[in-house]
Amino acid sequence: MRKIVVVDYPRDWDEAIEDTEVVDAQSYLTDTSYTDIRNARVFNLCRSYRYQSAGYYVSLLAEARSHKAIPSVTTMQDLKSPTIVRAITVEIEELIHKSLSGLKSENFTLSIYFGQNVAAKYEKLCKALHDHFQAPLLRAQFTCKDAWVLQSISAIPINDVPASHRSYLKEFAKAYFARHRFSGARISRKIYDLAILVDPQEKAPPSNQRAIQHFVEAAESQGFYTELITKDDYRRLAEFDALFIRETTAVNHHTYRFARKAFADGLVVIDDPTSILRCTNKVYLAELLTKAKVPIPKTMIIHKDNRKQVEAALGLPCVLKKPDSSFSQGVVKVKNQEDLQQQLDEMLCDSELIIGQEYTPTDFDWRIGVLDKQPLYACKYFMAKGHWQIYNWNVAKKKDEEGAGETVPFEQVPFHVLHTALKAANLIGDGLYGVDLKEIDGKAYVIEVNDNPSIDAGVEDRILKKDLYGAIVKSIKKRIDNNKNIRSNGES
Known part of the structure; x- marks a missing residue:
C-alpha cells in the first residue's frame, strides 16, 4: 500500500521516512495521478482541518478515492464534539486521574505527537487519547476542580510544534510508522490490511492459537498485512481494509461494536453486524426458521403469560435456552416441574422471552460450515x-x-x-456460519445457526488442511475487491 504524507507546504515536513512520499495538499487535491491510485494510506498533516479548508478536503477526497485517511473526516468532526469529549472522559476517567494526580495546577495541556508525548510518564494517556482520536498531532486540555477532566481536544497545526519538540516529533513519527508497519520492503509488497480480533484470555475462543497462526499465514500469502488486535484497538479500525472476528460474539458486547463500526467505516467484516444480531438471538432464529419452514425440534417461545404451558407443549425433560446462549452456556435441561419453574424464574428475570425445545438426545450433532452460501466443511x-x-x-x-x-x-x-444446513444459513446472509443439526429417523433438524463458528487446528481443518484458512481469506479478499470496484464505478 502506498504511503503519502500530505502537508500544506513541503517545508512543513522535511524528514525522510523510508517508503513514504511527501506531497503538498494542492498537488494531492488537483493532480489526477493521485486520483487513479487504487491503494493508498494518506497521513494528513495540513495546518488546519477547518471545514472546507485544504486539510479538510485532503481527507474528504482521500475517502472518496478509497484511500485510507488519517485523520478521517469523521475524526475531524469528533474533535469538535463536546458530547464525544465528555464520553471519552468517562471512559478513561481512571487513567486520567492516575496520570495527572500528581499535578498541582488546575489546568494542564498535553501535546500528543503520533500517540506519544515528550514525557514518558504520560505514555498510556497519550495512547488512549490517540486511539480514540486517530490524528497525527493532538492537543488535549485538562481542567481540575474536584477531579481532572478532559476539557477539549484539538489538532495541532504542524507549524505550531515548538522547535524544542521537533526532534521528538520526528522520532515519534519514525516509531509510529515502524510500529504500524507502514514502511519496510516486506510490507511494501502487501496490498491489503487485515485485522483479526482476538481475546487472549477467552476460555473457549472460536479458534485456537494454531488456527490463528494459520489464518495469518494464509492472509500474508495472499498479499495481506495481518495484525492481531484486541478490544483496546477499537479506534484503530480505520487503519484496516477488513476485520475478521475470532472471539465469541454477542450483541451487548465489544465484538458487536467492532463489527458495527468497521461496517460503517466501509471495511469488509466477518462476522458482519447483521449476522451477529440474527445468529446470537435464539428467539429470532426460532421465528426465522419456523417461518421459512426449516425443520427444527419442537420449539416454543416462552414468556411470563405462557410459562404454565411448557410441559404440555414440550414434555419433560425439555431444554431451555437464554436468547444469547453460546458454547452450551445458558442452555439447561430440566427434568421435572420443580426444576422447570426454578429455571423459568431465573431466565425470565433476565429476558422477556426465552426458548424452550423438546429434548432430542443424539450421540453427536452435525456441524456444517458455510461460506458465501456454499458448504465449506462438515x-x-x-x-x-x-x-x-x-x-x-x-x-x-x-x-x-x-x-x-x-x-x-x-x-x-x-x-x-x-440441504437443510444451506437453507438455514442462507436465510442469515452470505458470511461465515456454522449450522448445528441433529439427524433423527432420517431427517435433519436445525438446532441453531452460529456466526463466528469454531475453526480449530486439528478439528475443522483435518480434511482441507491449510486450504480451509486460504478459502476464508480468499473470500475476504474478494469482498474487498468487490467493494473497491463498486466505489470506482460509482465515482466514474
Missing part, C-alpha cells in the same frame, strides 16, 4: 463424556469439558443434512 461434534451437550463446563478435568470432533468428507454427509 463435522460431527460428539457429546462431552457422560453429558448431553458438546460442552460440559462443570467437570473437574479440562480434557472432559468438550466432546470429540470428527471431520467428514462431503460425500459422506447425508444430502438432507447439507
Whole structure:
C-alpha cells in the first residue's frame, strides 16, 4: 500500500521516512495521478482541518478515492464534539486521574505527537487519547476542580510544534510508522490490511492459537498485512481494509461494536453486524426458521403469560435456552416441574422471552460450515463424556469439558443434512456460519445457526488442511475487491 504524507507546504515536513512520499495538499487535491491510485494510506498533516479548508478536503477526497485517511473526516468532526469529549472522559476517567494526580495546577495541556508525548510518564494517556482520536498531532486540555477532566481536544497545526519538540516529533513519527508497519520492503509488497480480533484470555475462543497462526499465514500469502488486535484497538479500525472476528460474539458486547463500526467505516467484516444480531438471538432464529419452514425440534417461545404451558407443549425433560446462549452456556435441561419453574424464574428475570425445545438426545450433532452460501466443511461434534451437550463446563478435568470432533468428507454427509444446513444459513446472509443439526429417523433438524463458528487446528481443518484458512481469506479478499470496484464505478 502506498504511503503519502500530505502537508500544506513541503517545508512543513522535511524528514525522510523510508517508503513514504511527501506531497503538498494542492498537488494531492488537483493532480489526477493521485486520483487513479487504487491503494493508498494518506497521513494528513495540513495546518488546519477547518471545514472546507485544504486539510479538510485532503481527507474528504482521500475517502472518496478509497484511500485510507488519517485523520478521517469523521475524526475531524469528533474533535469538535463536546458530547464525544465528555464520553471519552468517562471512559478513561481512571487513567486520567492516575496520570495527572500528581499535578498541582488546575489546568494542564498535553501535546500528543503520533500517540506519544515528550514525557514518558504520560505514555498510556497519550495512547488512549490517540486511539480514540486517530490524528497525527493532538492537543488535549485538562481542567481540575474536584477531579481532572478532559476539557477539549484539538489538532495541532504542524507549524505550531515548538522547535524544542521537533526532534521528538520526528522520532515519534519514525516509531509510529515502524510500529504500524507502514514502511519496510516486506510490507511494501502487501496490498491489503487485515485485522483479526482476538481475546487472549477467552476460555473457549472460536479458534485456537494454531488456527490463528494459520489464518495469518494464509492472509500474508495472499498479499495481506495481518495484525492481531484486541478490544483496546477499537479506534484503530480505520487503519484496516477488513476485520475478521475470532472471539465469541454477542450483541451487548465489544465484538458487536467492532463489527458495527468497521461496517460503517466501509471495511469488509466477518462476522458482519447483521449476522451477529440474527445468529446470537435464539428467539429470532426460532421465528426465522419456523417461518421459512426449516425443520427444527419442537420449539416454543416462552414468556411470563405462557410459562404454565411448557410441559404440555414440550414434555419433560425439555431444554431451555437464554436468547444469547453460546458454547452450551445458558442452555439447561430440566427434568421435572420443580426444576422447570426454578429455571423459568431465573431466565425470565433476565429476558422477556426465552426458548424452550423438546429434548432430542443424539450421540453427536452435525456441524456444517458455510461460506458465501456454499458448504465449506462438515463435522460431527460428539457429546462431552457422560453429558448431553458438546460442552460440559462443570467437570473437574479440562480434557472432559468438550466432546470429540470428527471431520467428514462431503460425500459422506447425508444430502438432507447439507440441504437443510444451506437453507438455514442462507436465510442469515452470505458470511461465515456454522449450522448445528441433529439427524433423527432420517431427517435433519436445525438446532441453531452460529456466526463466528469454531475453526480449530486439528478439528475443522483435518480434511482441507491449510486450504480451509486460504478459502476464508480468499473470500475476504474478494469482498474487498468487490467493494473497491463498486466505489470506482460509482465515482466514474
